[in-house]
Amino acid sequence: MKKNPSPLLSIVPIIILVLLLFATIRIFGSDALNGGSQIVLLTTTSVCVLIGMAGFKIAWKDFEIAITNNIAGIATALIILLIIGALSGSWMISGVVPTLIYYGVQIIHPHFFLASTCIICALVSLMTGSSWTTIATIGIALMGIGKAQGFDEGWIAGAIISGAYFGDKVSPLSDTTVLASSVTDTPLFTHIRYMMITTIPSLIITLIIFTIAGLSHDASNTEHIAAFSASLATKFNITPWLLLVPLTTGVLIARKAPSLITLFLSAAMAGLFALIFQPQLLHEISGLPGGGAESAFKGLMMTFYGTTNLQTNNVGLTELIATRGMGGMLNTVWLIVCAMCFGGAMTASGMLGSITSVFVRFMKNTVSVVASTVCSGIFLNLTTADQYISIILTGNMFNNIYKNKGYESRLLSRTTEDAVTVTSVLIPWNTCGMTQATILSVPTLTYLPYCFFNVISPLMSILVAAIGYKIIKKQPQ
Structure with a gap:
């Protein structure tokens, strides 16, 4: 039986991703999406592949198939x-x-x-x-x-x-x-x-x-x-x-x-x-x-x-x-393809499964599932400093969890947007927060208390989950 990396080792590529993104955004600013972030994603993909092949004897073919399937899925x-x-x-x-x-x-x-x-x-x-x-x-x-x-x-x-x-x-x-x-x-x-x-x-x-x-x-x-x-x-x-x-x-x-x-x-x-x-x-x-x-x-x-x-x-x-x-749209397409490579490598190496296994321990009901997704999305916005990467990582991390627990995919897609898309602009070092503060000439922390929609959305996602309105649960897989 193939042994998966431990959660501690699995988070190493994400830590490297965060550090490289921090340096890239600090140097390039909002221009990081023009190529810098893509290079960072491919670099962390190579780190993930190296750990999987050298430490856990995972064949390159497995990585290739996972990456190809990921990219085919977003064609x-x-x-x-x-x-x-x-x-x-x-x-x-x-x-x-x-x-x-x-x-x-x-x-x-x-x-x-x-x-x-x-x-x-x-x-x-x-x-x-x-x-x-x-x-x-x-x-x-x-x-x-x-x-x-x-x-x-x-x-x-x-x-x-x-x-x-x-x-x-x-x-x-x-x-x-x-x-x-x-x-x-x-x-x-x-x-x-x-x-x-x-x-x-x-x-x-x-x-x-x-x-x-x-x-x-x-x-x-x-x-x-x-x-x-x-x-x-x-x-x-x-x-x-x-x-x-x-x-x-x-x-x-x-x-x-x-x-x-x-x-x-x-x-x-x-x-x-x-x-x-x-x-x-x-x-x-x-x-x-x-x-x-x-x-x-x-x-x-x-x-x-x-x-x-x-x-x-x-x-x-x-x-x-x-x-x-x-x-x-080509920069966005390029970024998504590179992010799919990273997600595929994390999946094939077993690192994504190892990380998500930690979250599963806290997911007892619908509210805890949605709340965990919201917190993870905001955390990734804080750490990766990019909403695109945060959306992709959140979706990949929780996709199988939602399926196995019998939740519809639309619940995950909605929760991901409620948590990631709207909160990215509230973080001073995120590409969104940095860009909008520059464009409007208003510091991020100055406008944050008045972005009511952005603050309410993730809370509303948890509230609707608590009420259970139109949350249909199928037979768990």
């Missing part, structure tokens, strides 16, 4: 990520996202600024699938509006981040959402629908807090909002017809159409609307003189696969409408 997710890149570009350039923003900012009232900020950031993040893009663009504009109205920067940043991470968490365009569902073998829209059970109550509580805080504040300056809306209307042809794209996407999701089909049709429809409503932008993107069909075709293709940078008279708007297309 669909990688394709989805690439289509998401095309979708993000087409939704922006076609005017879908600008139209949503244009109508959204019209509802801002000074007394409801914090709640409106949270809602607007949630909608933008939901449509773009990126909390980083939302915070770095509309978030900066809202910071200026909030400061002009006399709000404390901690409150403004908390409202921005709460909304942005709500959208990031439940958007089918979000790479973390796709990653959490794929790592746990949960269909994407099944994962999203199940998350609503914990996410909607968390958002409602958050909005109540922001509404009460806003009503007690005296704010009356709305000039920034008018300027931003005017810039949007100048650059894009804003029309309600563009809302047919998100409406159609919502119908496809409600009818449980396959993720790939839904996302592809949504991107194609947005591309068609770009040709109809924003031909001048496609000509600008293509850079070809004279315009015409050739210019429009080139601009549309570049919108799907490449980087676009349209200039406006508003700096915040210029940053908001910049897109990365399918090419912008």
Whole structure:
């Protein structure tokens, strides 16, 4: 019988991973995802393989099979990520996202600024699938509006981040959402629908807090909002017809159409609307003189696969409408493939099983299972300083435990997002926390007490587990 490494020895690769990630993030900052983190993952994979082969006589073939199976298991997710890149570009350039923003900012009232900020950031993040893009663009504009109205920067940043991470968490365009569902073998829209059970109550509580805080504040300056809306209307042809794209996407999701089909049709429809409503932008993107069909075709293709940078008279708007297309997803794809190599090596060596055996001792019921997952996810966010790696490790560590105890995979995928995605921004040395603090010019510990959605979400996950609402337990394996 093959002997597995002890839990103490099994944690050695993770310790090395944490130390190397700490050094990488300290040196590269938010650019660590451009290659540094990937190299760290491959390095720790080699350490894991070395321990397994030299100390426990595990054949290289076993490692190769485990790594291949891991990567094969996320093949669909990688394709989805690439289509998401095309979708993000087409939704922006076609005017879908600008139209949503244009109508959204019209509802801002000074007394409801914090709640409106949270809602607007949630909608933008939901449509773009990126909390980083939302915070770095509309978030900066809202910071200026909030400061002009006399709000404390901690409150403004908390409202921005709460909304942005709500959208990031439940958007089918979000790479973390796709990653959490794929790592746990949960269909994407099944994962999203199940998350609503914990996410909607968390958002409602958050909005109540922001509404009460806003009503007690005296704010009356709305000039920034008018300027931003005017810039949007100048650059894009804003029309309600563009809302047919998100409406159609919502119908496809409600009818449980396959993720790939839904996302592809949504991107194609947005591309068609770009040709109809924003031909001048496609000509600008293509850079070809004279315009015409050739210019429009080139601009549309570049919108799907490449980087676009349209200039406006508003700096915040210029940053908001910049897109990365399918090419912008390649760093995430690269990171996921490298993380799958590490997860495969940890599985083949028996180290992952050895570590999870320690957690099993504390799992007596549903609450303890979910609470252990939440604590592990937050711990990995603290130690690995990266939400992608934390999602992958949490999913891999608990996947078999949930199966053996008879829980559905959607419970693990939801708990992983409740614990990892939303808390990453609350940690000063995490790539998310470091990036958002830099973008908003607000220290992480300053905005942390006001990120109510991010703090409530993991607690809500444990509370729903305690209630037992829609937690279906099958016959344990």
